[in-house]
Amino acid sequence: MKLHAAGSPPLALPMWSADNTAMNPKTATSAPQSSHKTLVIAGVAAIAVGLAVGVWVYLNYGSPKDDAAAAVSTFKLDEIPFDGAQAYKYLKELCAIGPRPSGSSGMRAQQKLLIDHFRKFGGQVGLQRFRARHPVNDSWVSMTNILVRWNPKSTDRILLCAHYDTLPYPLMDRVNPRGTFVGANDNASGVAILMQLARDMPKLKTKCGVDFLLLDGEEFIFDQSDRFFLGSEYFAREYAKKKPCYRWAVLLDMVGASDLRISRDSASVEWKDTRPLVEEIWATAARLGVREFVSRSMSEINDDHIMLHEVGHIPCIDVIQNMTDYPPWHTRGDTPDKCSALSLAKVGWVIREWLKTAK
Numbered sequence: 001m002k003l004h005a006a007g008s009p010p011l012a013l014p015m016w017s018a019d020n021t022a023m024n025p026k027t028a029t030s031a032p033q034s035s036h037k038t039l040v041i042a043g044v045a046a047i048a049v050g051l052a053v054g055v056w057v058y059l060n061y062g063s064p065k066d067d068a069a070a071a072v073s074t075f076k077l078d079e080i081p082f083d084g085a086q087a088y089k090y091l092k093e094l095c096a097i098g099p100r101p102s103g104s105s106g107m108r109a110q111q112k113l114l115i116d117h118f119r120k121f122g123g124q125v126g127l128q129r130f131r132a133r134h135p136v137n138d139s140w141v142s143m144t145n146i147l148v149r150w151n152p153k154s155t156d157r158i159l160l161c162a163h164y165d166t167l168p169y170p171l172m173d174r175v176n177p178r179g180t181f182v183g184a185n186d187n188a189s190g191v192a193i194l195m196q197l198a199r200d201m202p203k204l205k206t207k208c209g210v211d212f213l214l215l216d217g218e219e220f221i222f223d224q225s226d227r228f229f230l231g232s233e234y235f236a237r238e239y240a241k242k243k244p245c246y247r248w249a250v251l252l253d254m255v256g257a258s259d260l261r262i263s264r265d266s267a268s269v270e271w272k273d274t275r276p277l278v279e280e281i282w283a284t285a286a287r288l289g290v291r292e293f294v295s296r297s298m299s300e301i302n303d304d305h306i307m308l309h310e311v312g313h314i315p316c317i318d319v320i321q322n323m324t325d326y327p328p329w330h331t332r333g334d335t336p337d338k339c340s341a342l343s344l345a346k347v348g349w350v351i352r353e354w355l356k357t358a359k
Contacts, residue, residue, distance in 0.1 A: 073291040077342050082352055084345025087196040091256060091344070092336045094188040099181055101168040102132075102220040102230075103141040110164065114146060114191070114214060121198040123148040123212070130234045132217055135226040145231045146214040148194075150201045154209030158358055159249035159314065160197075160351070162190030163218030163231065163304055171224070172330035179332045184339050185321075186329065187218070189256025193348045200352060207359045208247060215304055232304035236312030248277050248358060249316035251305045255347040256339035257326050262347070263298040268317035271309065277317050284354045290346045298322045319347070 077084055093113070100106040118125050128145040146164070166183035173179055182188075194212050201210065217230030239246075255262065264282065268274050285293035301318060308316040328334040 073289055073346070075289070075342070075346065077345060080342075080345040080349050082345050082349035083196055083199070084341035084343070084348065086199070087192045087344040087348060088256075088336075088339070088341035090195040091184060091188045091192040091339060094191060095182040095184050095336050099168070100164070100166045100183070102143050102165045102217045103134075107165060107216075111144060111146070114164070114195070117195055118146075118148045118198055118212070122202045123150060123198055124152050125149075128235060128238070130231075132220070132230045135220070136222050141220070143216040143220075143231060143234075145216055145235050146212075148198070148212040148214075149209070150211070151206070151209040155245060156207075156247055156359075157209040157211055157245045158206070158355065159211050159213055159246045159308075159316070160194060161213040161215060161232075161249060161251045161304060161308070161316070162194055162253065163187050163215040164191045165216050165218055165220060165231075167219045167330055168222060170330055170332045170334070171221070173332050176332060181330075181332060182335060184334050184336045185254045185256050185326060186334055187253050188336075189254060189339055189344060190252035193252055193255065193344055193351065196344070196348055197352060204352065204355065206355050207357075210355065211246075218304055228302065229304050229307045232307035233311060236307045236310075236314070239312045239314065244313065246314045249305070249308055249314045250277070250281070250351065251303060251308070251316060251318045251320070252347070252351070253303055253318065253320040254323070254326060254329075255319060255321065256344050257321055258338060258340040258343060259325070260292045260340075260343040260346065261321060261325050262293045262319060263296050263322055264294075265303075265305075265318040265320060266297045266300045267306065267309075269297055271315075273315045274309070274317045277315060280358070281317070281319070281350065281354050284357075285350045288350060288353060290350050292343070292346055293350065319351075 094100070094110060097109050098106050100110045115125050126147045126149070128147060130143055131140045132143055133139070134141050164187065167181050167186070169178050170181040171177050191214065198212070213235065215231035215235065218232065219228055220230060221228060264278055268278050282293050282295065299322070301320060303318050303320065305316040305318040308314045323329040328338050
């Protein structure tokens with residue numbers, strides 16, 4: 001995913017300038033009063049605008065103090081009814097394969113593992129194969145999105161997504177940007193939550209059918225100027241040709257960090273069709289006491305949800321930790337020890353509880 005800077009508040013500060021015109025001697029006695037009144041009015045107006053900007057920023061981005069205070073819940077692992085320990089085992093199993101970039105032997109090994117896993121627990125697995133050009137040598141690279149369906153007869157459906165490819169190299173690593181990248185948080189964490197959730201799906205009572213979508217080619221890049229989101233773009237274009245069935249979609253990306261903090265993605269909040277979904281999931285987290293879902297919005301993030309929403313017209317939000325809050329992002333340091341079973345349990349619990357009431 002790519003991080004974009006936050007946009008400016010939708011309020012333009014007026015520009016106040018002094019009047020440098022020479023005073024007429026005939027009006028010299030009255031001019032100071034007029035100037036004084038003008039300055040007073042200008043000052044009051046500036047204060048009012050400043051307060052308005054402050055309120056807007058608080059409502060949209062929250063208070064840093066509130067963010068810090070709300071960022072840690074006190075649950076122990078065995079108090080959460082989502083098996084974070086098992087999810088963490090899955091995360092480590094994925095990382096043990098090694099790098100898993102699109103078209104690689106590591107990716108093929110991961111695909112087999114995931115297909116076998118989801119079928120084992122009763123998921124109906126479909127493969128969406130496509131090709132994309134290698135950004136360096138222009139050769140064709142085979143890629144595969146994996147779609148896992150639960151209660152396939154239901155026409156109203158919910159989509160849970162996670163990209164399962166890893167960055168080919170740790171491009172942000174200051175020491176060795178061509179080193180080994182295993183992508184523990186980015187994004188074995190999102191995949192591990194879906195793997196654990198699969199164990200619960202056969203008995204989970206939901207009002208809609210549920211699909212898991214594992215996306216290939218999210219970051220098959222060798223430079224920041226290369227194209228991201230190849231799998232989600234392909235899925236979205238194909239989906240747009242059909243009768244829509246997804247009422248909601250949730251993207252899970254970077255959701256396992258030991259120091260977990262999930263802010264609201266600004267695009268997910270600003271889109272009219274997805275803001276209710278953000279509110280539902282954050283309300284679920286608040287009801288459960290999972291305080292790591294903080295109310296503060298983050299800078300706009302380009303991620304797979306953009307393609308799903310803008311190209312596929314699927315109401316999709318991004319549940320993601322801000323990259324600036326995760327120092328190992330896109331470095332060799334994104335390893336399982338930077339993640340925790342407790343964080344996976346918290347996020348998995350929130351998503352599973354939301355699924356029960358989603359309609």
